[in-house]
Amino acid sequence: MKINKQVTLLSAVAGLALTSVAAQANPQPHIAKPGETWILQEKRSDEFDVKDATKWNFQTENYGVWSWRNENATVSNGKLKLTTKRETHNRTFWDGCNQQQVANYPLYYTSGVAKSRATGNYGYYEARIKGANTFPGVSPAFWMYSTIDRTLTENGDVQYSEIDVVELTQKGNVRESDHDLHNIVVKNGSPTWMRPGSAPETNHNGYHLPFDPRNDFHTYGVNVTKDDITWYVDGVQVGYKKNLYWHRQMNLTLSQGLRAPHTEWRCNQFYPSANKSAEGFPTSMEVDYVRTWVKVGGNTGGDTGGDTGGNTGGDNSNSCPDTWVAVTGVNVTPQTKTLSKGQSVTLNTNVLPACATNKNVVYSTSNKNVATVTNEGVVKAKNKGSATITVKTKNKGKTDTVMITVN
Structure with a gap:
């Protein structure tokens, strides 16, 4: 028993050392300019040496057709694996077409998710991901989203913010990737969903990948500032939008969502389709790492501040950080x-x-x-x-x- 404890301790120390080495190997994001200071946000970054439930929620709330299972998220050999399985089960389901909760609704697939417990907004986010073999049917995703605050009722209020760093293999062509935005904004006194399909000029970016995302690992990133949102694949800019609505605090999320032919889109949500096939399942996406940086300094103002995502520092000059600062x-x-x-x-x-x-x-x-x-x-x-x-x-x-x- 004593020997086992020593081995466990040595393994933990080795894991920390590997994490430290990896962080030192990438001290700044690729978008950093000379003279800029970017700080790695530890609470929203991971090299996946261990499955860290203090940092990530692997059993988050179910939503729509997505039934998340802790056991569908595993970590081994420095990789996070999120697996979708063919598993018949029943649970409560929101039926948007009839505007009601339905108990014991039949569903047919479960999947894995990792949702950060810490939140944040402005910064550069990057993950190295290998897509799932099964196509079509699942969509490996790297994204961030806020809570929905229905108490915000004034015109122009943003009740919900979502930034999709990347969604893979959800279109007809396996090489088409999506880098999209979603939000709920109050217009004429009514909360209004703005999605990529309904507001493509402000909410949609599509990109034809020069590779098959199922075959190997590639990096997917986004830089979010108060004014702009810019997407990258393997360090190449692939999308850009003005930041009109995406200022809410958001949880960083890695997940594998279910798509057609196993789902159908109705009444502004996904429903299970008649296709309940087990062919191609289980299937998994893999994540080598996720890293979040916040740039400090560079704005005008008299105070510094941080987000709730574990900002580990800022400069001491009279400048504002490039991160969300809450009203006091x-x-x-x-x-x-x-x-x-x-x-x-x-x-x-x-x-x-x-x-x-x-x-x-x-x-x-x-x-x-x-x-x-x-x-x-x-x-x-x-x-x-x-x-x-x-x-x-x-x-x-x-x-x-x-x-x-x-x-």
Whole structure:
């Protein structure tokens, strides 16, 4: 027993050493420019020397036709293997066509997933992946997604963000890869799904791979900034979009999803198809590594900050990090103001910290008959009385108030 413990300890030390060597071999992403500092985010990176359940959730929530199983995700020989199996089972399923949860719904395949427990947004993400042999039927994927926040109801609010670094073998040609975006944005008071098919100009990038992704490992990456999203395959740029909506905190995810002919698309979701074949199953994708870097410095502002994904540092200068910075508060002046009927005042609103990523705010009044307020914070006195003007940040919902008195 003592010898076994020593062997286990030596193996663990060796694993850590291998991870350290690998990280040192790639200290910066390929997009790094001279003079830039990029920091590896350990909580969203892995060389897969061990199956680390403290870093990854291998039994995350089921969604649609995807039934995730912990045992379908294995790690050996420095590789993560995610396997899809033909397994009949029943569970609760959301039936979007009928807008209801259905208990004991029959499903026919299970698969593997690795979802990071830490979240983040801006940075460079890269994974070295070998696709599954089976085609068509499964789609190896490297992506990130946020929670869905239905409490965000103002026009322009983003309830959901998803960035697909790559989705393989889900089209008719085995060499077609997708590098797409999904989001839910409030438009005209209604949450609206924007998908690659419905908004291709802002949400879709397709690429014809110069290789068969099933045959060997290749690198797939994306660089996400506050302004731009740029995709890469083996270091070559293959897609670009302006970052219009993808500012939410997201979990990094590796998975193998089910596709046609075993699924069909109806009512904005996948359903199981009549094809329940076991041919080609089980089938697996493999991941050699996943690495996430955040660039520090390079923006203007007075504070530094980090995301919730384990940012291990930043610079000490008066510059903002290239990562999501959450709102911590908001101040509005003047705190009180007396106006005569017909007069106006423009509020001075300061969102904290100075490096906060989303500084958008919403103004409201407690009494429109006394005072109104515009989206720009201009208050106009209407009738005698008093009204409270409230400013609320779209990120984190921080508030401050101004008391308006009209003579």
